[in-house]
Amino acid sequence: MAKLTFRGGVHPYDGKDLSKDKPIKTIVPKGEMVYPLSQHIGAPAVPVVKKGDKVLAGQKIAEAGGFVSAPIYATVSGTVKTIEPRRVVTGDMVNSIIIDNDGLFEEVAYTAHNPEKLSKKEILDLIKEAGVVGMGGAGFPTHVKLSPKEPDKITYVIANCAECEPYLTSDYRRMLEEPQKLIDGMKIILRLFDNAQGILAVEDNKPDCVERLTELTQNESRIMVASLKTKYPQGAERQLIYATTGREINSSMLPADAGCVVDNVDTIVAVYHAVAEGKPLMNRIVTVTGDAVNDPRNFYVRIGMNYHDLIEEAGGFKTEPEKVVSGGPMMGFALFDLDVPTTKTASALLCLTKDEVSAMEPSPCINCGRCVDVCPGRVVPRKLAVLAEHGDEEAFVANDGMECCECGCCSFVCPAKRQLTQYIKSMRKTILGKKKKA
């Protein structure tokens, strides 16, 4: 049963008005382009070009390094300058292919396909070849997600159009400006699952999208639109599945265990481009916003572009920001430097004049229970944070610490301004790291 919402969650200031009413603008990149070989979960891609090679836009420059991996394509024409480690949004140094853009934008020729005439295998191969990964932020290779063990048991394909993160409007603009691509992409994915219904799950703070999508899917018997209650983190995979289908999964299960496949708006559009137009994943929409930029808006960005250029396109800084976040304010990464490339998973660049986190000093927990009330994972963040602080791994796991999805609601709501998410997150990382080694 669809409840269209979930228990817990928060309502932060949404800041979407800054950028939601401006149409998407295409940016023409100049200068150096950087392509990290790890833009996805799984094995890094393996370069197939070398220093000095001439490349065209749309040409494969790195191939998948395993089944759970994805190839990478050049998004401009030019010369391979070098292959060397470069800084990415997480702060890590990742081996990257650097291409000197010649400014000509010569592209390879693409072969369009009629999805109706393709077999399931051909569709999956096209998606895999195009390097499509989850573009909502996780970067899980899409062809892996779309190849569950028992495809016949999938009953719902859910398009994650919730966009519950504050400030982000890229999915919103995509749905308004190119709704047909989303629907066609959904139809392609539904071809893979004979027993599945497609659900376009939109939060009800975007009534225009709900209306437009409903109108366009009127004659599609296999696709419906679900208008979800607006609440963060409505777009978290497990919460979204629960809200749309009433099915619950825990951290050790996959959506497929509940008969569901969940993909983000941009990912589904990328599937459409890959299959119908034969184009690899080369672009994405990035929201550049925050009170520190002059002209907050959404950009159609070629992957590999430097963040400096995005800020420049958004009119530069009004005032020097105190904090810059790649992604939304609830789950994004804070950057200490703008000199990083746009990757497949970069949904937004949020520039804030004031950093609320460092402005507030943590004080003792008063046991108010707000973190327990808002936790969508239904754990006790207060307790987990203490266990994490003490390094008690056993008790942390026994108290369902691994069920945390790191959504940040507990830290957001804490009146004592404790860094609950941070404690829990680092403990989870430690434990997951040990598991991997074992």
Next chain:
Amino acid sequence: MFKVSSNPHIRSKDTTARIMQYVVIALLPTTVFGVFHFGLHALLQVLITVATTVLTEYIYDRCMHKKISIGDFSAVVTGLLLALNLPPSAPLWIGVIGGVFAIIVVKMLFGGLGQNFMNPALGARCFLIISFTSIMTNFDCDAYTGATPLAAIKTGESAPDLLDMIIGRTAGTIGETSMIALLIGAVFLLLMKVIDLRVPGTYILSFVIFIILFSGHGLDINYILSQLAGGGLMLGAFFMATDYVTRPVTKNGQYVFGMFLGIMTGIFRIFGPSAEGVSYAIILGNLLVPLIEQFTKPTAFGKKKVKKEAV
């Protein structure tokens, strides 16, 4: 270089100090009523007790070389609650001793705000009742002489008029007599989302059910209402049982906690030697909190189904 931190990068506007200030505001109606009702001595008692708790915390922090923590307003709440629990004619040094005991022994020695296992104001009140019994149980003052309504009911004397009890024109501690003033404060806290009805609701409900079953008065509405309006039940249920630090943090735990308080208060009031029982019930409940939290751990999202499938 920009500032970096772990997610989330935005925070809600609620702070500990703001929550404590709301509690102080919510206690003002009953404080003002108490002062008007019992006179200037009550006002002095309130001011001195609050000054004592704040000053004690300040001096303690200073001596122990800790960060001065009085800015969080929790000492003000403790002082105010303690004062409201004192008889109107008690000498002023009672408030001073109680305040020092509440802050040093019950709160700071256990690690300060958030670490005390017992409500400081109630801990101090019980300490005072045991140590200075005659002072703490003498409710004679300029406005009233004689027994409190609950004591009168217990000994079979004629109870005061019900309306007087609800308005608060009876004998009692400074802040407990006016049900109306207390409810105004409680509604304010509910509206500001500082407290919810889980603890006070189950507390009052289970108490009512208990006295219907065991008091021998059955469904006597008059009796039930005077039990609710009399004594420290309203003050205790809405302002002291809801104390964050000393009530369970889990939702189900809060229901269990409320129910326990209701039953204990019923037992103390009906079967105990004193007509009162709220303070002791809450303190006993406070001691059980770790145990209650252990048994009422919430089921994590999606965990239930796994168990079913495993069977």
